[in-house]
Amino acid sequence: MQDMRLDGNAAAGDLEQIFAFEVTTAIGTCANCGAVGAVGGTNVYAQAPGIVVRCPACEGVLIRVAHDGDSRYWLEMTGVRSLEVRR
Amino acid sequence: MSRGFQGRRREEGDSGRVPPGQYLVDDFPVLSAGPTPHTPLEEWTFTISGEVAEPKTWTWEEFRALPSETITKDIHCVTKWSKLDTVWEGVSVDTLLAEVEHDAAYVVAFCDGGYTTNLPLEDVSDGKAWIAFGYDGEPLDPEHGGPARLLVPHLYFWKSAKWVRGLRLSDHDEPGFWEALGYHMYGDPWREQRYWGD
């Protein structure tokens, strides 16, 4: 059991600083295992130097966000093969 | 400013032991980028590979048979907490490096769960780094990196990679997990090297 594990919601605050759309309802495909699901349904590890969003099926890294506490954000999404967004 | 808010018990550093921008804490916060791995000791190995004449691997028994020492060090996390006089038990990385022939300038520490971090080789040499298996007189807890973690106290603690399984030697500096995402390639707390460009 992983006590520190949270849901996609936990990343929503920071991700919404970067994206112009509501991220947790976007549907992602995991580049590692091919699992498809809403970003809201992922496993989030937020007690770190940054936020790590992992695939609920394989725990592969989907998205990472870091913030310097000021005006810079870093976003890495190589773990997401594609993202489907509805406006 | 939030009227009356103190936050966790902390003191600012003017003692000369606390780097700029850090707060002292009494507890030992757990930070994690993923699920805690649980590799059975029978399967655990430590490997030095990469730019070496011949890679070398130790099993847990072989690793624990190596000379080890108890050291007391201050540690500093990039998320601003510092903890003084932490007591660790570990094998000096010098002991491990002595068993391989190499000419490398950099290392990447790799870990269960996929975490990596990069360092200049000289920052894990000459008594500056350990593979630590004990904390505060007990076997290192899995949530703090057990069975063994890299310990490099003179740099920000994200470089002290939890669940370490080896070092890959290289002739160039290759950014690890956080270094590729905005965190400083070197990470000297005394120069407050937290992020790119610091």
Place this chain on the structure above:
Amino acid sequence: MAGAAVLGRLTWQLCEVAELVEETPQVKTLVLGAPDWPGHRAGQHVDVRLTAEDGYQAQRSYSIASAPEEGRLALTVERLADGEVSPYLADVLVVGDKLELRGPIGGYFVWDGEEGGPVLLVGGGSGVVPLMAMARHHAALGNGTPMRLLYSAKRLDDVIYRKELEELAARGDGFEAFFTLTRDQPEGWQGFGRRVDRALLAKVGWPAADDPHAFVCGPTGFVEAVASALVESGLSPGRIKTERFGPTGG
């Protein structure tokens, strides 16, 4: 889409504490005045940020307890014994103090009421907070969607919103509330008295054949165990939404 979920950059805004309500000895509701509040959806949360005199900052997320229809922002906070932020919110804040927050956040763990039912809400401890927003929204909508709340707490004194939940359940508008007390039960207790397990979920929840929506919220361990049990009982994983609060439960 009901209730404006503001897209784009979230900004930190300063709100004023308008009212403080003691729900239980460990739990307080903060009613906040937020003049530029854009409205919210049931299930969303806000991020609260506190700043000490020396500039030190701490940030935590709190679920919104009020229904969208109430036109106000209420947060219910459980005081954690060794918490850093919750003791400040529960014990130090007084009416008139300012609180910095951003939100509303989250479009996944929300119930608008248009999706149809039946709906199963399972909450552990303070995990009941976003579910309460959903229950209050259900009452305001009045469209009769079948909705059941299974609320797990240690003791009767720990049950937040008890009176209001009983009142909502008595309305006969499709909402029912079930309580399970896991540590001890008072004499004559008519509710359940054990941890939420597959059997209890089968008793209280909807059969898989009804294809219910499920919302599970509380400490991470609780949520993961309940979500697994629901999947094992045949519910479609895509219909189960979770909000894990972490080790201590928010």
